[in-house]
Amino acid sequence: MPVHLIAFKFLLLFSSPAGEGPRGWTDFRGPATDGHAGKATIPLQWSENNNVLWKTAIHDHGWSTPVVDQGRIFITTATDDGRKMSLLCVDAKNGRVLNDQEIFAVAKPQPKHPLNSYASPSPVVNDDHVFVHFGTYGTAGFDAESFEKVWERRDLKIDHIAGPGSSPILYQDLLILHFDGGDRQFVIALDQESGETVWETERSTDYGKLVPDFRKAYSTPIVIEVGGKPQLISCGAQRAFAYDPDTGDEIWSLRYEGFSMSSRPVFSDGIVYLNTGFNVPSLMAVRVDGMNDVTDSHVAWRYNKNMPTMPSPVLVDGRLFAISDAGILSCLDAKTGERIFRERVEGEYSASLLAADSRIYMFNREGLSTVIAAAPEFQVLAQNRLDDGFMSSPAVVGDTLFLRTKTHLYRIEEPAAKTPGS
Numbered sequence: 001m002p003v004h005l006i007a008f009k010f011l012l013l014f015s016s017p018a019g020e021g022p023r024g025w026t027d028f029r030g031p032a033t034d035g036h037a038g039k040a041t042i043p044l045q046w047s048e049n050n051n052v053l054w055k056t057a058i059h060d061h062g063w064s065t066p067v068v069d070q071g072r073i074f075i076t077t078a079t080d081d082g083r084k085m086s087l088l089c090v091d092a093k094n095g096r097v098l099n100d101q102e103i104f105a106v107a108k109p110q111p112k113h114p115l116n117s118y119a120s121p122s123p124v125v126n127d128d129h130v131f132v133h134f135g136t137y138g139t140a141g142f143d144a145e146s147f148e149k150v151w152e153r154r155d156l157k158i159d160h161i162a163g164p165g166s167s168p169i170l171y172q173d174l175l176i177l178h179f180d181g182g183d184r185q186f187v188i189a190l191d192q193e194s195g196e197t198v199w200e201t202e203r204s205t206d207y208g209k210l211v212p213d214f215r216k217a218y219s220t221p222i223v224i225e226v227g228g229k230p231q232l233i234s235c236g237a238q239r240a241f242a243y244d245p246d247t248g249d250e251i252w253s254l255r256y257e258g259f260s261m262s263s264r265p266v267f268s269d270g271i272v273y274l275n276t277g278f279n280v281p282s283l284m285a286v287r288v289d290g291m292n293d294v295t296d297s298h299v300a301w302r303y304n305k306n307m308p309t310m311p312s313p314v315l316v317d318g319r320l321f322a323i324s325d326a327g328i329l330s331c332l333d334a335k336t337g338e339r340i341f342r343e344r345v346e347g348e349y350s351a352s353l354l355a356a357d358s359r360i361y362m363f364n365r366e367g368l369s370t371v372i373a374a375a376p377e378f379q380v381l382a383q384n385r386l387d388d389g390f391m392s393s394p395a396v397v398g399d400t401l402f403l404r405t406k407t408h409l410y411r412i413e414e415p416a417a418k419t420p421g422s
Contacts, residue, residue: 024068024092025395025402028122028167029352033222034266035314037356037396044359044371044382046401046412053411054095058088058404062119063350063391064167066402066409068092069125072144073395073402075409076132078118082109082163085119085134089147090409092397099147104138104154112163115350117391120218122167124175129192131175135164139177141195151195159183165218165262171232171245174198178221180236182212187221187234187241189248199248205239214238217277218262224272226288233265233272233288240265240274242288254286255295264312264352266320268334271300273313273320281307283322285337301337306330312352312393314360316374321360323349329362331376343378345370352393363390367405386410 029035043051062077073090083106089099112118121133125144133139136159140152158181166178174189185203190196207215219235223245232245237259242251261277270289276282285300306328313322319340320332327347331340347364354361355374359381362370367389373379388405395402401412 024070024397026067026069026125027169028065028067028124028220028393029264029312030396033169033264035312035352035354035393037354040356040396041399042356042361042396042401043412043414046369046384046386048387051412051414053400053413055411056090056095056097056409057407058409059100060084060086060119061117061406063117064119064122065393066090066395066404067123067125067130068395068397068402069127069144072098073409074123074125074130074132074144075404076103076119076121076123076134078134080118082106082112082118082137085137087123087130087132087142087147092400092402092411095409095411101147103132103140103149104134106137110136110160110163112160115391116163116165118163120163120165120391122393124168124170126170126192131168131170131192133164133168133177135160135166135179136181137164139168139175139190139195141175141192150193153190153195156188158185159212161213161216162260167220169221169223171223171230174245176221176232176245178217178219178234178236180215180217180219182216185215185217185236187232187243187248189245201243201248201250203236203239203241204250204253205236207238210238214259216260218260219275220262220264222265222267224267224288226270231288233267233274235261235265235274237277240286252288252290252292252294252298254284254299255293256282256284258282260309262310263308266313266315268315271334273315273334275307275309275313277309280304281309281324283307283313283320283332285334300335303330303332303337303339305339306342308349310350314353314355316355316358316360319374319376321353321355321374323353323362325349327364329372329378331378340376341378346383351390354394354396356396361394363394363403365389365391
């Protein structure tokens with residue numbers, strides 16, 4: 001790398017916004033893929049006229065979550081007809097658009113559901129590259145500094161039926177993708193540097209005579225460690241799987257009745273918590289030390305009332321918080337599955353929950369954000385409203401909150417949170 005680029009990267013590292021250090025919000029649910037911002041003291045209150053450092057319009061439509069690394073925000077968008085798909089880079093310091101380029105042109109896009117967009121999968125970023133994924137329409141890797149395309153794949157085709165949804169994840173030197181369509185269902189790992197296939201695994205689910213709609217799914221996987229070895233926890237229609245992320249070999253599977261989920265699993269203390277999707281959404285707690293079919297042996301508990309299909313839950317201090325698409329918030333004991341409380345929160349929800357500084361943040365489709373205490377009693381701490389609604393999940397870097405509405409990207413922070421040069 002030329003000396004001037006090394007110096008530039010060094011400056012970005014130590015002058016990035018809100019003092020985030022070397023890494024930011026690199027995955028749509030954060031660096032730990034669990035929706036936690038730790039002890040970040042992000043604002044409790046904001047509005048269009050309060051605690052907004054900047055607001056930048058984002059053209060077209062996209063429900064992907066912004067990812068942030070080394071002072072740069074990467075975000076995808078697409079025309080509403082799906083014919084043009086783009087990647088934007090925004091300066092986290094001032095909201096200025098640094099790069100805006102069309103990635104893929106599509107002559108005849110598949111139909112999508114009205115609640116979806118053609119740019120719903122979120123990007124993922126590491127120190128050198130940003131990776132974008134538009135499902136069947138294409139996947140590509142870019143140099144994070146020059147914005148030059150390093151590689152692309154346009155050959156991974158499925159019928160999403162309702163549009164793309166699952167986001168890519170990084171593991172070691174791999175980029176791992178879900179393709180759960182109505183016609184074909186598989187998981188694939190690509191080499192981050194070249195985009196070449198390292199392994200590809202077909203779902204072993206027996207779909208029998210199920211119609212294509214019941215075979216699709218949109219969940220994003222996570223990688224956990226079990227007995228010192230990694231497992232890729234991967235939810236598809238009618239069955240969840242654990243794979244070896246290095247090889248794609250199946251370790252165990254779990255049967256259920258459900259499909260079209262986009263909620264992402266969370267993991268803690270040997271238990272993975274996952275959603276089953278439509279028709280009756282359930283949340284299941286599953287021990288991860290099994291082999292083969294664990295349906296009858298490793299389910300710790302199952303909860304069937306008012307669970308989400310889209311928003312991902314968050315786990316705080318042994319309590320699991322989950323909000324249904326219709327706005328019913330449940331707090332469950334993570335060990336037993338017993339309900340601690342259940343309350344209605346205004347609005348409908350697609351965005352995943354955020355935990356920060358002993359608070360839970362919820363963002364509805366109409367632009368209202370509700371903040372509650374991450375406690376065993378339901379306590380509303382604040383409600384905040386922006387001009388448009390949330391389909392994307394939030395991002396946090398340092399003490400700064402980045403929010404994407406249907407039309408704009410915001411940097412939310414209290415004045416005291418600013419650092420020199422930020």
